[in-house]
Amino acid sequence: MENFTPIASLSGGVLLGIASAALLFFVGRIAGISGIFGGLLNAKQDDTLWRAMFIGGLLAGGVAILFVKPDLLSFEVDRSTASIIVAGLLVGIGARLGNGCTSGHGICGIGRLSPRSMIAVATFMTAGAVTAIVVNHLLGGRI
Numbered sequence: 001m002e003n004f005t006p007i008a009s010l011s012g013g014v015l016l017g018i019a020s021a022a023l024l025f026f027v028g029r030i031a032g033i034s035g036i037f038g039g040l041l042n043a044k045q046d047d048t049l050w051r052a053m054f055i056g057g058l059l060a061g062g063v064a065i066l067f068v069k070p071d072l073l074s075f076e077v078d079r080s081t082a083s084i085i086v087a088g089l090l091v092g093i094g095a096r097l098g099n100g101c102t103s104g105h106g107i108c109g110i111g112r113l114s115p116r117s118m119i120a121v122a123t124f125m126t127a128g129a130v131t132a133i134v135v136n137h138l139l140g141g142r143i
Helices: 006-027 033-041 049-068 081-097 102-111 115-138
Strands: none
Touching: 006 049, 006 102, 033 049, 033 081, 033 102, 102 115
């Protein structure tokens, strides 16, 4: 395990938990990124400010890391552009079918002991594992 970072991972998990609990407590909303972003695209009056602030905070965090520690954002992708686009579309379709994304169901739903979220996360994880096995081991890593 060359990238084992227990302190950073624990810190990130705690911050995600605090942020999602704060959003639920103070705003009464679930911290599901697809739902928050989708709500901006299908805006209702008096429901956009907190969504814009949340998405803005995500973007600002990425920009801050870019300036503070840019090496954290460097990575290599060994997949074709077409396969990345198809994967992104499939994730979007899955989030739509599952009535939420991995952040909403995984972080917030499981934290609230929601049976629907537990089933959704089990489905997401199983589909991801099967896809990784098929692509990496049966197709040799190329699609």
